[in-house]
């Protein structure tokens with residue numbers, strides 16, 4: 001019972017901070033169970049981890065909110081936001097030194113994701129995982145303050161955010177409907193022959209480069225589909241929705257500088273995730289396996305077969321097994337493409353702003369000057385068609401600078417003052433009138449990429465006395481033992497909780513590596529384990545730190561570990 005916690009807190013009042021360890025355990029509070037899992041070492045250390053479980057009966061959610069996994073994810077995501085808002089709404093209460101009295105929960109961004117901060121069980125029980133700073137003055141336990149924290153502050157937040165009775169039912173229903181419609185829309189793409197969809201009325205531009213909220217209504221031009229690319233889709237809740245379908249094949253996004261090309265591609269990049277109501281991108285969806293590709297010079301590459309794009313590098317004749325500590329723009333981009341294909345990307349998204357020019361284009365004149373044998377790179381313009389034809393991988397390319405691509409495009413979308421026009425016919429006509437004289441390079445085939453077999457022994461997260469020390473640095477990097485995995489070029493990691501989860505997932509992946517399992521299989525095994533057991537399989541005790549991620553990003557992180565060694569499957 002909760003009374004035990006208060007008597008313990010009274011007993012340890014005034015003692016050394018270590019005495020807080022006596023508080024570990026589970027306590028029945030009115031309406032929920034509070035569990036104190038882990039107690040911090042001192043008031044300045046990472047705060048203590050606690051969780052609150054509200055049983056289904058008390059939580060009171062109707063089965064319409066909990067019936068499917070998708071609905072439970074949307075419900076939990078909504079409650080995570082409410083909990084965070086309730087924490088913010090409460091006046092800051094410093095209850096002693098350092099982090100004393102703090103309450104914190106992982107802060108969701110604009111995506112609706114499965115999160116470990118709030119979990120809704122199949123039976124409708126709701127559990128929130130958060131941290132508290134156990135109060136002290138210096139290193140002396142402030143038992144009274146701790147009592148106020150657990151008996152006033154926490155109950156107030158829990159009651160204000162978690163039970164159905166506290167929630168605006170219409171807000172919640174909208175969250176669930178939006179999520180379900182977006183899932184439905186994404187799973188409709190394939191049958192419609194599409195790789196992406198952008199709804200009419202969508203708001204694509206963001207408030208700023210560092211603020212993912214929508215650009216204010218007065219300044220944003222809502223999306224409007226060109227008639228020839230207009231598709232309508234019936235959604236379970238929204239009914240009929242119209243918008244622009246991005247067809248399978250090769251799609252170019254062209255247009256003048258600053259006319260919104262990169263903004264459209266960025267929205268498609270994020271379209272692998274669902275977005276919260278009001279975001280503007282609720283019905284902008286992309287094939288779930290779409291991968292943003294960019295140049296990433298300086299990255300490490302381990303035993304990747306980049307020969308579909310690059311052969312005969314100076315001093316490295318065999319690019320079927322390419323490794324480097326310091327990739328160039330073009331070799332990094334080639335490795336990024338091959339690695340994406342290795343884990344099963346069926347769409348590549350490339351923006352000229354972040355691509356290596358020599359990897360994308362080579363015009364007739366340059367073909368003449370740097371003849372065949374001296375140029376190791378087969379540019380993407382010669383690989384995109386075989387890639388689609390043989391491997392069924394589509395490309396969506398922002399290209400403002402080279403009309404050579406008209407030759408190979410299936411669809412050409414021109415943006416003019418942020419609005420798309422279908423200029424496919426015009427581009428074909430231009431291609432017919434102005435011959436480029438380009439010679440096609442490459443053999444016109446795209447064979448399957450070689451699968452790599454990662455070696456468990458090359459993955460080591462030990463640090464000092466710790467068996468595994470893994471932490472997230474925002475969405476930018478993972479500290480992995482003595483290594484830092486740079487993820488700044490992995491564009492589709494969008495939430496620090498994903499980075500944290502991927503860091504732990506690498507450890508789980510490692511445990512299933514053996515001499516025969518390919519990276520793709522190892523990553524799939526991790527995804528299966530999470531599907532079966534939830535994000536909690538990532539840590540020894542329930543932690544609120546994680547959010548769902550894709551196999552693509554887990555593989556991307558493993559591939560960027562500088563210690564990685566890998567063989568290739570026969």
Ligand code: ADP
Pocket residue numbers: 204205206215219220221222223255256257258259260261262263264418
């Ligand atoms: P491009 O890649 O064509 O050069 P960007 O996509 O970078 O252009 O967009 C240029 C600017 O226009 C950015 O500041 C972006 O936020 C803004 N923008 C993009 N789309 C819209 C829109 N639909 N409405 C208003 N502003 C937009």
Ligand code: MG
Pocket residue numbers: 261262263353
């Ligand atoms: Mg741009």
